[in-house]
Amino acid sequence: MNFRQILSRSKRELPCVIAFGVLLLALALRAPDFFEVQNLRDLLVNTAPTLIVALGMTIVILTGEIDISVGSLFAVCSVALGWLAKAGVPIFVLPLVALAMGAILGACNGWLVARVGMPSIIVTLATYIAWRDGLLWITQGAWVQNLPAGFQWFGFSQRSGETLIVLCAVILLVVFAIALRHLGGGRAVYAVGCDREASRLAGIDPRRIVFGSFVLMGALTGLAALLNAVRFSAIPSNLGTGLELKAIAAVVVGGVSITGGRGTVIGTLFGTAVLGSIGTALVFAGINPFWEKAIQGAIILTAVFADAAVSRIQKHVHLDFSRAGSA
């Protein structure tokens, strides 16, 4: 595959990659301290759980749905995992528990959306509130403290623990990038996101695909919750507030169409990178970090605007093509 083909195939991701490049360049000129190893390391470890959630969100959005309950799912899983650890569940079992727990919670969303046929934005808004308030009610706002010694960093040194977390995110990224392109299931995700009825006629069951994407979303959120929890010595019960927005924003900024069917996890990677490093970048550039949210908002708007503009232009190009073709 030559350079031009790569370019034309990744035109949705390109703006975000360029934005990230510009950001790095500006930092290199204005605040080279940003590139100190320790800072980059912190940034990677901080962003890894968000990236894992954003991967799941990419799948959900590609099928044309949305999940705004992930922040609450994240909190429920974090607290539950903390309790299980305190109850003596061995640390090496916890990742499996995290995946299963998340998958079950995600399946609730998936069942309501795919089987009952309710709109995902309403379903996940309801579960977002239900899980969050349910958790608050059960914990009375108390943190999970006095975690067993082997919980933090999985019992490894901090350095190894951090490496493990980042490694997990990288492996998942690679697996999802390959799966979406090379598996029949990945192809089906795109087909369902583009046109549900056409997919159904081609023998794909859209309900199964949508259900599966919510289960996957839940499982990844559970895992992300565990990888995040082991970084601290206590687990607050209000974890994950705003996580859904971070994940959705990363996906959209990365060039995934909010109406589904188009985009890649590579785009999501760069979307997460841009939005995740803005805050730190502002600090290093000596700009008041209060601007972080405003700038993130501006980036999201720009991304969505660019998407709308590009698809409008493409529509015109398509029309011209079809005219030329039939003449």
Added chain:
Amino acid sequence: MSIDTPLVRADRISKSYDGVGALQDVSFELRAGEVHALVGENGAGKSTLIKIITGATLPDEGTIFVHNGPVHDHTPRRAKELGIAAIYQQPALFPALSVSENLALGLEEQSFWTRVNWPARRRRARKLLERVGANMAPEAEAGTLSMPEQQLVEIARAIGADARVLIMDEPTASLSDRETENLYGVVRQLRQQGVGVIYISHRLEELTKIADRVTVLRDGQVIETRSMAGITREELIRLMVGRELATVFPKRATAAGDIALELRNLCCEAAGIRDVDLTVRAGAIVGLAGLVGSGRTELARTIFGLTPPDSGEIRLKDRPIQIKNAADGIARGLAYVPEDRRRHGVIPELPISSNVTLAILSRLSRGGSIDFAEETRIASEYLRRLRIKAPSLHASVGTLSGGNQQKVALSRWLAANPSVLILDEPTQGIDIGAKAEIHALIGDLAAQGMAVLMISSELSEILGMSDRIAVMHEGRIAGVLDRAETTQEKILNLALGHSAQNSALLREPTQ
């Protein structure tokens, strides 16, 4: 304005879509106080002409005159100002609003801040309803009204807007006899008030009761405009059908094989399919004819498992089968190329290669992973076999012309190697060249032993391609005709719901 000045005159109108001519040099006029019937086969150009008169689309050539003044910048809004109103088969009211509100929309002069004068609004509604002979409360919610009541509300709205020209598209399609009589009364009353009515209907016998003149369209051209008096149904059908069949269709003598698909007493309430018996043999092409809305597409969808049947049997190769969804259908060797190519036949955003292999993904996967080499091989094979013109396999299907998109849709199903192929309007809206190629391809497939069930609204296509022709009317098979004894008149007769007195009703002889 003298009485002879036409209300609306279309002068030498031509219109084509994507290079396919819909109307050629059509002239038409509507006088004050006449009911002018517009008839023709599916696709003869009736709706295009209506769209041009109502300003929904602009003609490529020719001019519309209203009250003898040319209208150049015609838009739906302009049409309304000129007193042109249209009523379609499905009433377009706002179901959650009351009748009086529906009647007020677009009629009352008002700005955003104008206060609504409810008593006046109701008074006017009552008056308009009275004029069309409807006795419903103006406060009734439009969605709760019956179909004919809603239609009357629409007519009342048209009258309220001082419509001088009323276009009625199949207004009686969903009415009972009594409701139809009532509607005739309203139409006659309007005629007396000097309103001109353009009346489109497939029920030819009702035209003799209601119409003054009739214009016959065929293949986008006006065949004749004449007085309705003294014209017979047979004459009308002959005018609609007209030409001798062109011999562009590859007629093949195929030795029909075993029964591939058999329907026994198939019923599906939701799809409106009733007691359908039909057999399709391997190597044969069975044409499925009928008017739009007669249940052809619904039957195809029922066979393919998209709307599962309530009762009856679907048998493949003499074995009864249960199909619950499309995947089952595909696994049993059924293929369905849907009607609406642009929406559901292909996925325009995906590349050609993915579109071609979408129905055989599981077969194409090795250990869960898509075999890209095999995908490329299959896709390029069909690109070559069907002569699909495309820049590359990776071009998204949306960039291709209509004919080539349809070939991609066909490729998807041929790749699945079905034993029964159901085609729904396979050549609708594509240019002549591609059309001939697709016809040749369908002939080839049948010659290779595939059983083909082909839905088409184009009678010449049905006649040219089919070994046998099943004609549907209101969800039933009205008759099955053999190729040798079929004429367009016989098909139309059955399609229009006249149980075949003149045309022999043939079931396939059992062997």
